[in-house]
Amino acid sequence: MGAGFGAPPAAMPASFNAPISGGLDDLFDLGGGGMTMGTYIPPKAVWLPAMKAKGLEISGTFVRRSGVIQMEMTLNNKAMSVMSDFAIQFNRNSFGLAPAGPLQILTPISPNQSIEAALPLSTVGPVMKMEPLNNLQVAVKNNIDVFYFSCQYPISMLFLEDGKMERQVFLATWKDIPNENESQFQIKDCHLNSDAASNKLQGSNIFTIAKRTVEGQDMLYQSMKLTNGIWVLAELRVQAGNPNYTISLKCRAPEVSQCVFQNYETVLKN
Missing domain, CATH: 2.60.40.1150 (Immunoglobulin-like)
Incomplete structure (x- = not known):
């Protein structure tokens, strides 16, 4: 069945890795566990x-x-x-x-x-x-x-179950990815605390590697791995009483960041 809708192939980057931050060096403490919520499935x-x-x-x-x-x-x-x-x-x-x-x-x-x-x-x-x-x-x-x-x-369809990066690899990758590959977004009107957000995201194979709390602000360091081998790293900042989160994404293929941000927004708000 010739679908007949073709176009010249556009090259995807061949090699990829992981996302952003400041004081990652003082190694982070991982927050407690908790139940993982199910995967978010968009309505038909x-x-x-x-x-x-x-x-x-x-x-x-x-x-x-x-x-x-x-x-x-x-x-x-x-x-x-x-x-x-x-x-x-x-x-x-x-x-x-x-x-x-x-x-x-x-x-x-x-x-x-x-x-x-x-x-x-x-x-x-x-x-x-x-x-x-x-x-x-x-x-x-x-x-x-x-x-x-x-x-x-949703791009989370492509997030693999083994997308949890080792801490040391995360640190090295974060530093290794050029700063111009970092994108920052605001997620507005979100009323989950950082543990609930972390659990919800894990249902979509977005894994929290570490959590630090600085002056009342929780910083979650997260990783996800796409089916084509691209790693995306994230720093999600959640402040108690503030419904607006800040997310920084770092990736060797920065064009995926917009899709990943939209996915965060959808998962956290549903």
């Missing part, structure tokens, strides 16, 4: 409206469970005729996301019926840098036609 959104797809409506979301990324979709037939013979294809994208197998819809969908489908994804597909970085262009075929849509996945 309508990706393909029926009016653009001859009656086929697709809504979906992305989940990561036990290291497996899945696209979970509801396919709704709002047309007058039966739909069958479904197939799916992705355009090249920033992180090589690709279907790990065929779209398994084993029975035709009658008019006014809907069906749930889960599509496992791999990260070894062809790579092309997208704008925004987490954009995914999709083609879906059925017995009626081929339809195109694009959606955005």
